[in-house]
Structure formats: C-alpha cells, structure tokens
Amino acid sequence: MTTKTTWRAYEVDGELSTADKNRLPKSVFAFPDKRKLPLTDAEHVRNALARFDQVKDVTDAERDRAFANLLAAARHYGVEVAETGWRQLGRRPHTDNSAH
Numbered sequence: 001m002t003t004k005t006t007w008r009a010y011e012v013d014g015e016l017s018t019a020d021k022n023r024l025p026k027s028v029f030a031f032p033d034k035r036k037l038p039l040t041d042a043e044h045v046r047n048a049l050a051r052f053d054q055v056k057d058v059t060d061a062e063r064d065r066a067f068a069n070l071l072a073a074a075r076h077y078g079v080e081v082a083e084t085g086w087r088q089l090g091r092r093p094h095t096d097n098s099a100h
Helices: 018-023 042-054 060-077
Strands: 029-031 036-038
Touching: 029 060, 036 042, 036 060, 042 060
Parallel strands: none
Antiparallel strands: 029 036
16 A cells, blocks of 8 residues: 655755744655655655654654655655655665764
C-alpha cells in the first residue's frame, strides 16, 4: 500500500528562523500536522533524513506519511535516499561523510 503524500514544493534556501517556519504552509513539512521537518531545499531534506527518528509524539501512520513526503521532496531536490522505509532511518549515516 502506498501512502499518499501531502508535500508540495515551496522553495526557501538557507537557514529558517522560527518566524520563517511559522510562515510556511503545512504542505512543506514532512510532518504537516506537527509542522516538523521543513522540506524547502536539498539541505533541509538531508537534515530531515538525519533527524527523522528524533521526532517524538507521532504515530506510525504519521511517520508513514512523513516518509512519503520526505521521498517526494528528495526526488524533487535530487537527494538520494537509500532507505526504503522510515524504520531504517537512524541505523546508519545518510551521507558518504568519512567522519561517521
């Protein structure tokens, strides 16, 4: 079963202040109802991959939707995602960084 995404492209480059995040539409977040993990550019998609397993107080269904949103954003911004499901996140580094 494929989870329907709610993510829509809304590009904002660079660091986002709290005020910037508050102005973003819900559809730009991996977790839209919680407004967690904005997916506004490739850097934010990579950050969301790294922090996905740190999001608290969400259901498995919300994680399913958030991962589908993350994959949609990753495709849009050209970010490669090796994981096929959110349960794989947090188990290994997401980049080829030799420091990991």
